[in-house]
Each structure stands twice: as structure tokens, then as C-alpha cells.
Amino acid sequence: MKILIAGAGKVGRALTDELSSEGHDITLIDMNSRVLEDAVGMYDVITLQGNSASKAVLEEAGVQNMDLLIAATNADEVNLLAVITAKALNPNIHTIARIRNPEYVEQARSMRDVFALSLVINPELQAAQEIARLLKYPGFLKRETFAKARVEIVELKVFKGSRLINIQLKSLSGVTRSQVLVAAVLRGGEAIMPDGNFVIKEDDRLFVTGAPDQLHEMLIHLGIINMPVNHVIMAGGGKISYYLAEELHKSHIATSIIEIDADKCRELAEQLPYSTIIHGDVSDRSTLDSEDIGDYDASVSLTGMDELNIVTSLYAHMHNVPNIVTKLGRGNDGDLIENMPIGSVICPKELCTMHIVRYVRAMQTKTGAALSVHRIADGRIEAIEFRADHDTRHLGEKLKHVKTKKNALIVSITHGTHTEIPNGESIFQEGDTVVVITNRDSKISQLNDIFEDGLS
Amino acid sequence: MNLRMMMRIFAYILLVEAALMLPPALISLFLHEHASMLAFFMSMGIILAIAGVMFLISRKADGRRFYAREGLVTTGISWILLGALGCLPFYLSGAIPSYVDALFEMVSGFTTTGSSILKNVEILPKGVLWWRSFSHWVGGMGVLVFLMAIVSLSGKNQGFGLHIMRSESPGPAVGKMVPRIKDTSKILYWIYTGLTVINIILLKLGGLSFFDSCCLAFGTAGTGGFGLLNDSFASYSPYIQYVTTLFMLLFSVNFSVYYLILLKKFKAAFGDEEFKLFWAMVFVATTLIVINVRPLYSTLEETIRHSAFTVGTLMSTTGYATTDFDLWPSFSKAIVVLLMFCGACAGSTGGGFKQIRLLLLWRSLRRNIHTSLHPSEVRAICVNKRPIDEHILHNTHAYLVAYVIIVIISVLVISLDGFSFETNFTAVMATLNNIGPGLAQVGPTCNFSGYSDFSKLVLTADMLAGRLEIYPMLILLSRSTWKRAR
Numbered sequence: 031m032k033i034l035i036a037g038a039g040k041v042g043r044a045l046t047d048e049l050s051s052e053g054h055d056i057t058l059i060d061m062n063s064r065v066l067e068d069a070v071g072m073y074d075v076i077t078l079q080g081n082s083a084s085k086a087v088l089e090e091a092g093v094q095n096m097d098l099l100i101a102a103t104n105a106d107e108v109n110l111l112a113v114i115t116a117k118a119l120n121p122n123i124h125t126i127a128r129i130r131n132p133e134y135v136e137q138a139r140s141m142r143d144v145f146a147l148s149l150v151i152n153p154e155l156q157a158a159q160e161i162a163r164l165l166k167y168p169g170f171l172k173r174e175t176f177a178k179a180r181v182e183i184v185e186l187k188v189f190k191g192s193r194l195i196n197i198q199l200k201s202l203s204g205v206t207r208s209q210v211l212v213a214a215v216l217r218g219g220e221a222i223m224p225d226g227n228f229v230i231k232e233d234d235r236l237f238v239t240g241a242p243d244q245l246h247e248m249l250i251h252l253g254i255i256n257m258p259v260n261h262v263i264m265a266g267g268g269k270i271s272y273y274l275a276e277e278l279h280k281s282h283i284a285t286s287i288i289e290i291d292a293d294k295c296r297e298l299a300e301q302l303p304y305s306t307i308i309h310g311d312v313s314d315r316s317t318l319d320s321e322d323i324g325d326y327d328a329s330v331s332l333t334g335m336d337e338l339n340i341v342t343s344l345y346a347h348m349h350n351v352p353n354i355v356t357k358l359g360r361g362n363d364g365d366l367i368e369n370m371p372i373g374s375v376i377c378p379k380e381l382c383t384m385h386i387v388r389y390v391r392a393m394q395t396k397t398g399a400a401l402s403v404h405r406i407a408d409g410r411i412e413a414i415e416f417r418a419d420h421d422t423r424h425l426g427e428k429l430k431h432v433k434t435k436k437n438a439l440i441v442s443i444t445h446g447t448h449t450e451i452p453n454g455e456s457i458f459q460e461g462d463t464v465v466v467i468t469n470r471d472s473k474i475s476q477l478n479d480i481f482e483d484g485l486s
Numbered sequence: 487m488n489l490r491m492m493m494r495i496f497a498y499i500l501l502v503e504a505a506l507m508l509p510p511a512l513i514s515l516f517l518h519e520h521a522s523m524l525a526f527f528m529s530m531g532i533i534l535a536i537a538g539v540m541f542l543i544s545r546k547a548d549g550r551r552f553y554a555r556e557g558l559v560t561t562g563i564s565w566i567l568l569g570a571l572g573c574l575p576f577y578l579s580g581a582i583p584s585y586v587d588a589l590f591e592m593v594s595g596f597t598t599t600g601s602s603i604l605k606n607v608e609i610l611p612k613g614v615l616w617w618r619s620f621s622h623w624v625g626g627m628g629v630l631v632f633l634m635a636i637v638s639l640s641g642k643n644q645g646f647g648l649h650i651m652r653s654e655s656p657g658p659a660v661g662k663m664v665p666r667i668k669d670t671s672k673i674l675y676w677i678y679t680g681l682t683v684i685n686i687i688l689l690k691l692g693g694l695s696f697f698d699s700c701c702l703a704f705g706t707a708g709t710g711g712f713g714l715l716n717d718s719f720a721s722y723s724p725y726i727q728y729v730t731t732l733f734m735l736l737f738s739v740n741f742s743v744y745y746l747i748l749l750k751k752f753k754a755a756f757g758d759e760e761f762k763l764f765w766a767m768v769f770v771a772t773t774l775i776v777i778n779v780r781p782l783y784s785t786l787e788e789t790i791r792h793s794a795f796t797v798g799t800l801m802s803t804t805g806y807a808t809t810d811f812d813l814w815p816s817f818s819k820a821i822v823v824l825l826m827f828c829g830a831c832a833g834s835t836g837g838g839f840k841q842i843r844l845l846l847l848w849r850s851l852r853r854n855i856h857t858s859l860h861p862s863e864v865r866a867i868c869v870n871k872r873p874i875d876e877h878i879l880h881n882t883h884a885y886l887v888a889y890v891i892i893v894i895i896s897v898l899v900i901s902l903d904g905f906s907f908e909t910n911f912t913a914v915m916a917t918l919n920n921i922g923p924g925l926a927q928v929g930p931t932c933n934f935s936g937y938s939d940f941s942k943l944v945l946t947a948d949m950l951a952g953r954l955e956i957y958p959m960l961i962l963l964s965r966s967t968w969k970r971a972r
Contacts, residue, residue, distance in 0.1 A: 055665040
């Protein structure tokens with residue numbers, strides 16, 4: 031597909047990287063020629079310097095022949111104007127706009143209709159929702175949902191003294207007493223897709239699949255403390271903090287926000303009457319100490335500086351805060367921070383990129399195409415959700431008779447409302463939802479690609 | 487530096503080179519030219535063996551860490567390899583007995599220079615002649631660009647193709663025409679091939695044999711200049727000379743202009759400032775020479791034909807000749823030397839300093855005059871109504887300096903051989919600008935065989951520097967390129 035990306039910021043670049051390597055033809059527009067110069071040296075794309083809302087620039091970029099416009103400049107208004115202008119030049123174009131000003135969130139839905147947007151994205155809101163999801167059901171470092179929330183892949187770290195240490199995977203169900211499957215393991219920066227003989231070690235990060243109730247069951251039997259979160263402290267009073275406070279308020283979770291800028295504090299205090307807004311510097315220990323950070327159930331580091339976020343989370347860990355979330359704006363340097371006790375890592379840029387990538391994949395309506403794609407294990411493994419349809423081969427055959435590719439593993443089959451962890455006796459039928467995990471080098475874009483007897 | 491990945495690219499380059507030797511080998515086979523046939527097959531064997539070893543070494547190549555530095559070094563070394571191994575057929579077949587001579591001839595071919603050390607071209611076997619001319623065609627658009635069009639070297643690694651294309655394609659700011667480098671290279675090669683085929687057909691219609699039409703068209707397309715006769719183009723019919731004049735000029739136009747024409751964006755295509763400057767210069771230079779040399783020729787038609795051909799051959803940096811411009815009056819000779827320097831448009835197959843650089847330097851000079859009158863004036867330099875980034879201007883200034891330094895050093899060094907200053911200076915100009923013949927002892931009717939081996943190597947390096955626009959060659963000499971960061 032021909033895709034026009036307006037704005038070569040963090041999200042624009044991440045999208046360029048992702049979509050270009052998926053084989054799309056990307057044209058990147060930005061005002062700053064330096065940024066474009068960098069981008070063109072890194073990705074196989076063409077760039078154009080100019081205002082992406084200007085008709086002349088869009089025409090020169092060839093918007094008339096484009097399939098999709100992703101407006102991701104740092105100004106919401108420019109994004110909307112770019113979308114309107116592009117629509118005028120090419121009525122058939124799909125459009126995605128980033129709208130992130132909290133004041134516009136209310137009207138996002140109506141804007142979608144008025145401007146005929148295909149998708150509105152708000153990375154900060156998305157990140158806040160993701161964090162809220164983790165905090166509402168604590169215990170996992172990360173959770174990805176599939177098949178209308180009937181399947182999840184959760185991330186679990188094996189801490190010292192865990193009952194999982196030295197357990198072989200084939201005898202795992204004896205410990206967890208639940209129907210779950212370890213789909214992938216990160217050990218020392220390397221992603222492994224384990225078999226039954228794999229033995230769990232300390233510091234492994236497990237990626238476990240199962241139905242949500244089964245995963246819950248597992249947590250209880252593992253004795254992982256699963257106390258509900260009641261009071262959250264947030265470092266930094268940016269957009270994510272605002273959205274998160276709102277979101278948590280709906281679940282009656284109390285929040286405190288520490289912000290360094292006095293005006294910002296006043297603004298937040300007006301917008302969030304139920305939150306405690308503290309004017310102070312997070313990098314100053316006395317601020318955190320005077321708030322008794324150790325008394326909170328959860329600490330979320332959301333300042334604009336990744337380094338400060340990491341340090342704040344480490345400090346929270348030192349004070350035994352049970353749930354820690356760290357935002358990293360620049361991206362997830364997996365191997366670098368892997369062994370730091372900074373809890374769940376949230377990267378708004380990646381969340382939003384994956385959201386758009388999912389939309390783009392869905393646009394190419396191929397039969398048996400992926401319904402959704404999630405990255406796990408620091409992006410080294412992809413979990414892809416498929417729907418089996420009448421073109422899918424091996425329908426109704428027992429899995430032990432079907433040969434799948436070495437690097438593809440079926441981790442769950444959902445029939446109607448029932449989710450099953452597959453074994454050799456399992457079958458899948460038309461209409462079932464199947465989740466497959468695979469390492470990223472494999473080219474799996476439809477369900478039939480996972481079978482050994484290859485191309486259809 | 488990512489040596490493994492570079493090795494992988496060299497291996498591919500050599501594979502391409504070996505494959506390109508197949509047609510001349512077959513020509514030799516069918517014409518029973520045993521010596522050259524054997525030489526071609528032996529060379530292919532040697533090249534394939536080296537490529538095989540390189541593939542083995544580069545098995546674990548990782549394309550992700552590939553940046554501008556790797557791109558430049560890869561291009562520089564690739565071209566040296568191409569010349570050093572491509573000349574084996576000349577050497578092994580005995581057509582050119584000295585290896586240095588063979589190297590000179592081959593590099594002259596790949597860099598589309600067309601300077602020759604051969605005194606008598608007409609006795610060469612057909613296979614060798616084909617290889618000599620075909621090297622122009624390959625070198626004109628670039629081997630690495632060709633490689634980019636046929637193989638997907640880039641898997642995850644994305645931008646790296648551009649680093650290579652930038653260092654091989656002429657011009658101060660190389661861009662793409664479409665998002666994918668592979669598609670861009672394909673478009674370039676399709677335009678190139680299409681124009682070449684038209685040229686072959688037109689030459690064939692002029693009564694030349696198919697073999698001759700191909701060879702001459704290859705030389706024209708790559709703006710090379712190796713001919714098939716000792717007097718280059720003088721004995722061909724006026725029709726052939728006109729066709730060749732036209733095509734030499736067509737191949738010196740930025741290929742993106744043709745792409746714009748194909749897209750029916752005529753306004754953008756013909757409004758291009760470099761395009762306009764180029765044709766204006768062609769017209770003015772031809773007119774001045776016609777007025778100046780009118781007394782030397784019997785008819786006005788002949789005067790115009792020879793003047794236009796010479797202007798075309800020099801501005802496109804081809805190097806064919808219909809007349810001995812060494813016999814022209816000194817005003818015309820001065821224009822000839824000036825045109826040698828100016829060169830063709832960026833993004834074409836032609837060499838030289840490039841029209842766009844002249845335009846940038848001229849505007850930059852004008853701005854400096856302005857700002858010395860109004861010291862706090864802020865002014866952007868625009869080409870085609872788009873502001874030019876300051877760092878491109880800086881690069882252009884630096885390029886001029888590098889260019890002048892190379893000319894000075896080269897002239898100094900080859901002066902040791904004792905030829906006149908005119909000979910030495912134009913020899914350097916002719917090689918560094920990838921033209922072919924110079925004036926005096928290296929004029930259109932003479933050749934470079936009189937220089938010592940050392941001077942020939944210097945001129946060979948000049949040809950490479952000229953084709954690759956200096957930096958890829960200079961960078962090979964720089965210590966920091968090879969230094970490991972500790």
C-alpha cells in the first residue's frame with residue numbers, strides 16, 4: 031500500500047520503521063529537513079519537506095494515489111487540517127489522525143464522523159488505559175488481550191523464592207492448578223519458545239497464555255500477592271497522568287500526582303478535584319519521602335524524562351511499593367533494563383504504533399488475515415490472532431496429525447466463548463479464533479502460513 | 487565498520503561482473519576468436535572463485551549496521567575491484583600486454599571516460615571490443631544501482647541502499663523518485679535501457695551493423711567514448727553524427743526529468759533550472775564555436791555539425807570526436823577546456839563538475855556579494871523555488887576545493903613525464919571529468935600510451951575519483967576510515 035505519514039516525530043518514525051519493513055511504500059512529510067535527512071538514512075522511504083496540511087505539499091507528495099494518510103504531527107489542528115485537505119484531493123483515502131489534547135477527547139467520536147476519519151489515535155490516553163488495566167488487576171507485568179478478551183497473554187517475572195523455579199514445563203499444571211501455557215520465555219535477553227522439557231529458572235520472564243479466569247487461578251496458586259490497588263502515586267503531571275487519574279477515579283482508586291510546574295499543578299487541581307496534586311520535584315528525594323512513597327500500593331513514573339522515570343521507579347522498589355509502572359518515551363531498550371526492578375514498562379509510542387499497524391493489516395482484507403498482532407518479549411515475538419474460515423486448511427483435523435512450522439506455535443483456540451489450550455487432540459473449526467505466536471523473522475500473515483505444507 | 491556486509495556486497499558485484507562477461511565470451515566463441523574466448527572464460531572463473539570466497543566469509547553478514555561511511559567505502563572498493571578484475575580479459579587475451587595499460591583501459595571504460603592507451607583499436611577482437619564498450623553502459627548508471635534493482639540486499643536494514651546509491655550516483659543531493667530504493671533503481675534502469683534501445687535502432691537505420699550500433703550506443707548511453715575506429719566518429723555519415731550528438735546530450739540530462747515526463751508532469755520537467763542551464767550552455771557554446779571556427783570548414787552545415795558534436799561530446803563528457811578540435815583557434819580551445827570542467831547534469835550518466843554545482847556556486851557567490859553590502863541580510867538560496875539546505879552548499883564549496891586540489895596534485899605528478907603543460911593539464915581534466923581526449927599530445931587523434939606506468943595509475947585514480955565524485959576515493963585514503971574506535 032502507499033502510505034503518507036505526516037510528521038516525523040517519535041510516532042511518525044516508529045510507524046515508518048514498522049510499515050516500511052512490512053513492505054508498504056512510505057512517503058514521510060515534515061517541516062524539519064534535518065529530521066527527514068535522518069529518516070531517509072535509516073528507512074527505505076521518500077521524504078518531503080513542508081507543511082503537511084498544505085495542499086501544494088500534499089499534491090507534490092502524490093496524495094491523489096495514496097491509500098492511507100497518517101497525520102501524526104505534534105499539533106492536533108494541523109493533523110485535522112491535513113486530513114481534510116487530503117480528503118478533498120482524494121475522497122477514497124483512509125485517514126488516521128492523532129488527537130491528543132485532553133480538551134478534545136470528549137469530541138473525538140464526533141470528530142471522527144465529521145471529518146470522516148478512519149481512526150483517531152491518542153497515544154497518551156491509550157497508555158493511561160493500559161496502565162489502568164494493569165493496576166486494576168495487579169500481578170502481571172503486562173497483559174495483552176485477544177479474541178474479545180477471552181484469551182490473554184500475560185508477562186510474569188520469576189522472582190527469587192518463587193514456586194516456579196526448577197519446574198519443568200510439562201509438570202507446570204501441578205503447581206499452577208490451572209489451564210495455562212507458557213508460550214515464550216525471555217532469558218538473558220534471548221527469546222525462547224520452550225517445549226515440555228524446559229526448566230524454569232530464577233529471573234526468567236514468562237509469557238503465559240490462557241483464559242483470564244485461568245490466569246487468575248494461576249496467580250492464586252502461585253501465592254503471588256494480589257491485593258487490589260487502592261492508592262496510586264504518579265510522578266509527573268502530563269497528559270498520561272491526567273487520563274490515568276480520570277480512569278482510576280472511575281474504579282474508585284485514589285491518586286496523588288507530583289508535578290514540578292506550579293501552573294500545571296493549579297491546572298490539574300482544577301481538572302482533577304478528587305486527586306491530590308503535589309507541587310514538588312520528583313528528582314528530589316525529600317519530595318517522595320515526605321509523601322511516604324512506601325505507603326502507596328502502586329507507583330507510576332510518567333515524567334517526560336526516561337532517566338528520571340527509571341530512577342523514580344527504582345526508588346519506589348527500594349521502598350517496597352508492590353506495583354510499579356515505568357513509562358519510557360523513547361522506546362523499550364529491552365536488554366538494557368531487563369534486570370532492573372522497574373516493574374511494568376509502558377511505551378506510548380509502541381502502543382500507538384501497534385494500534386495503527388493492526389489497522390493497516392486489517393485494511394488489506396485478505397482471507398484469513400491477522401485480526402490483531404501484539405508484540406511480546408521485548409518485541410522479539412509476535413502473538414497473532416486469526417479467525418479460521420472456510421479457506422483455512424486442516425479444519426477439523428487433530429493437531430497431532432497436522433505439521434506446523436517450527437517457529438510457529440498455536441497457543442490457544444477459542445470456540446465460541448470457551449477457550450482451550452491446545453494439545454494433540456485439539457481441533458479447530460470454522461469461526462474459531464486461534465492465537466499463534468511466532469518469532470518476528472518468520473513471514474506469517476495468514477493462518478495457512480503456519481502449516482509446514484506451505485503455500486496455498 | 488561492517489566488513490562482513492561489505493564483503494557480501496563485493497561478492498554480489500563480482501557475480502554481476504562475471505555474468506556481464508558472458509555475452510562477449512559468447513561473441514568470441516561464435517566468431518572463433520579463441521584467445522579472447524579463453525581469456526573471458528578464465529577471467530570469469532577467477533572472478534567467480536573470488537566471489538565464492540567472499541560469500542563464505544560473509545555468511546554471517548548483518549546488514550543492520552550500515553551507514554554513510556560503509557556506503558562510501560563499499561562504493562570506492564567495489565569500483566576498484568571492478569576495474570582490477572574486469573581488465574583480466576584484456577590482459578589474458580594479449581590484446582593489451584601490460585597489466586597497468588589493461589587496468590587503465592578498463593577503469594576508463596567503467597568510469598565512462600573513454601581515454602585509451604590503444605594505438606590501433608581496429609585490430610582488436612570483437613569480443614574485447616564489445617566488453618570495452620559495454621563497460622561504459624554498465625558504469626554509466628552504476629553497478630551498485632543495478633545491484634539495488636535486482637536483488638533485495640536489504641531485509642530489515644532499511645536505509646542502507648540509499649547510502650550506496652548516494653555515493654555512486656552523481657550530484658550534490660541524490661534523492662529518490664519513489665519510496666523504495668529498489669523501485670527507484672528499476673525506474674532508472676528502465677529509462678536507461680529504453681533510451682539505449684532507441685539509440686541502437688536509430689544507428690541501425692543509419693546503415694551500421696548491429697554490432698557497431700550496439701557498441702556505439704553503449705558508449706553514447708554511458709557517455710563513455712570508446713569508439714570502434716581509430717578516427718572515432720570522423721568517418722561516419724552526418725546522420726550518425728547528428729543522432730549521436732542528440733543522444734549524448736539526452737543522456738546528460740537528469741534522469742528524473744524523464745521520469746517526470748513519463749508521469750506527464752511536463753511543467754516540472756521542463757521548468758527544472760539545471761535542465762534549462764544545461765541547454766542554454768549547449769546553445770551558447772555551440773554558437774560561439776560556430777562563429778569562431780567557420781573559416782576552417784567548407785560549408786555552414788559542416789561547421790555546425792562539428793561544433794555541436796564537440797560541444798555535445800564535451801558537456802556530456804563522452805569523448806567521441808568527429809574533428810580534431812586541437813587544431814581549432816585558441817578561443818574555441820579555451821571554450822573546450824571550460825566545457826570539460828562544467829560537465830553534465832546531476833543524476834545523469836555524464837561526469838564533470840555538474841551543472842547544478844555551478845548553479846549553486848554562482849548563487850552562493852551572489853549571495854556573498856549581497857551580504858557584504860548588507861551585512862545583516864538573511865537570504866536563502868533556492869533552486870526550483872525550493873530552498874537549498876546550507877549543508878549542501880557547504881558540501882559544494884568543499885567539493886570545489888577537493889576538485890582543485892586533485893587537479894593540482896595530479897598535474898604536478900604527471901608533469902614528471904616531461905610533456906607540455908597543455909598536455910598534462912588537459913590529460914588530468916579529461917580523466918577527472920571522465921571525458922576521454924584532451925588537447926595536444928592527448929588530443930582527439932592521439933592517446934595516453936606515451937605516459938609512464940606511474941602516471942597512468944595516477945590518471946586511473948583520477949578517473950575513479952571523477953566518476954564517484956571524489957569522496958568515496960578520498961575516504962579510502964583517510965586514516966580515520968580504518969581506525970577502530972577503542
